[in-house]
Amino acid sequence: MKDVLVYIELIEDGVRPSSREAVSAGREIASATGGSVIALIASGEPVGVPTLDGVDRIIHVTHPALGAYTAEAHAAVLADMIAKLDPAAVMLAYTTAGLDLASAVAVTASLPLVAYCTDVTVADGALTTTSQMYGGRLEAVVRAPLPVVVSIMPGAFPEAVTTGASPEIIVQDAPKSLDALRSVFVDEQRPARGSFDLSLAERIVCIGRGIGAADSIAVARELADALNAEIAGSRPVIDQGWLEKERQVGKSGRLVKPRLYIGLGVSGAPEHLEGMRSSDLIIAVNSDAAAPIFTVAHYAAVCDMFDLVPALIERLKAGTP
Numbered sequence: 001m002k003d004v005l006v007y008i009e010l011i012e013d014g015v016r017p018s019s020r021e022a023v024s025a026g027r028e029i030a031s032a033t034g035g036s037v038i039a040l041i042a043s044g045e046p047v048g049v050p051t052l053d054g055v056d057r058i059i060h061v062t063h064p065a066l067g068a069y070t071a072e073a074h075a076a077v078l079a080d081m082i083a084k085l086d087p088a089a090v091m092l093a094y095t096t097a098g099l100d101l102a103s104a105v106a107v108t109a110s111l112p113l114v115a116y117c118t119d120v121t122v123a124d125g126a127l128t129t130t131s132q133m134y135g136g137r138l139e140a141v142v143r144a145p146l147p148v149v150v151s152i153m154p155g156a157f158p159e160a161v162t163t164g165a166s167p168e169i170i171v172q173d174a175p176k177s178l179d180a181l182r183s184v185f186v187d188e189q190r191p192a193r194g195s196f197d198l199s200l201a202e203r204i205v206c207i208g209r210g211i212g213a214a215d216s217i218a219v220a221r222e223l224a225d226a227l228n229a230e231i232a233g234s235r236p237v238i239d240q241g242w243l244e245k246e247r248q249v250g251k252s253g254r255l256v257k258p259r260l261y262i263g264l265g266v267s268g269a270p271e272h273l274e275g276m277r278s279s280d281l282i283i284a285v286n287s288d289a290a291a292p293i294f295t296v297a298h299y300a301a302v303c304d305m306f307d308l309v310p311a312l313i314e315r316l317k318a319g320t321p
């Protein structure tokens with residue numbers, strides 16, 4: 001009977017949805033090990049614990065160093081909890097923080113780490129999981145002995161639902177090491193913004209590397225204009241200098257949640273999906289039927305965008321459905 005520990009990320013309005021998904025994955029492992037699902041919430045203030053479905057226990061650790069995120073402080077708390085609980089599995093969402101923490105605690109606790117996981121099965125004391133590598137171009141089926149650290153791909157599991165019982169909340173002291181950290185949060189400096197804010201856009205036409213060349217962007221701009229949408233890009237498009245940095249969607253760009261997102265030649269790497277997967281309606285156009293963006297798209301067009309987009313513009317301009 002070994003428990004499963006889930007690291008919960010807090011965001012401005014509560015719990016990060018991908019942490020709730022990691023709880024679901026943790027529940028699947030716990031039902032095989034016969035243990036409980038324990039959530040770890042680390043925060044700077046002893047504030048109220050947010051609602052968290054699907055867990056049996058919540059361990060809440062507070063310390064001023066846990067307020068603004070630093071990897072060193074949060075890794076210290078998570079490693080401390082692993083040492084205390086000796087869980088069968090440590091679950092994290094594959095996010096910016098998850099990327100930092102999973103590898104750090106795996107080293108500290110001498111546990112194997114399997115990242116980018118899209119499913120989990122436990123049998124004979126080992127975890128079998130599919131690890132989605134190279135932006136989904138390669139899926140490796142991995143078997144690792146328990147205990148193990150697992151980072152879950154956002155969107156691979158549904159958000160956890162209630163077990164029917166309220167979780168027990170336990171407040172625990174922070175480890176002493178938090179009083180003597182080598183990295184200390186000093187100040188947050190957000191990049192100066194012009195008047196343009198992509199995160200406020202209601203409609204976005206986002207181009208990926210599949211657009212091929214700067215000259216080809218004209219056709220995507222024409223579609224954006226016909227839809228009264230903003231044009232945006234994946235990171236390679238921004239890195240090429242084809243669009244301004246403020247138009248980048250994703251982990252190192254803007255988090256967007258428009259009513260309509262159209263992706264043209266965007267493969268759907270995890271870092272891109274992190275920035276747009278909560279959009280209300282996602283339409284993906286990609287010539288590769290196996291592109292990972294189709295896992296989050298509501299509508300998929302498997303074709304060459306240069307065949308589809310001009311025809312679409314023509315229809316929109318003509319006002320025909």
Ligand SMILES: Cc1cc2nc3c(=O)[nH]c(=O)nc-3n(C[C@H](O)[C@H](O)[C@H](O)COP(=O)(O)OP(=O)(O)OC[C@H]3O[C@@H](n4cnc5c(N)ncnc54)[C@H](O)[C@@H]3O)c2cc1C
Pocket residue numbers: 135207208209210211233234235236237248249250251252253254264265266267268269270271272275285286287288291303304305306
């Ligand atoms: C720490 C870190 C942070 C990152 N942050 C971000 C971020 O914020 N945002 C981001 O986007 N990426 C980010 N990345 C990069 C990310 O990993 C991917 O490399 C990137 O998202 C891939 O961009 P893409 O989909 O445009 O290109 P590719 O992965 O090269 O995909 C191009 C796609 O176009 C399709 N295609 C080609 N020609 C056509 C055609 N004619 N018609 C239709 N489809 C076509 C192909 O099938 C392919 O799927 C980050 C990476 C790291 C490590």
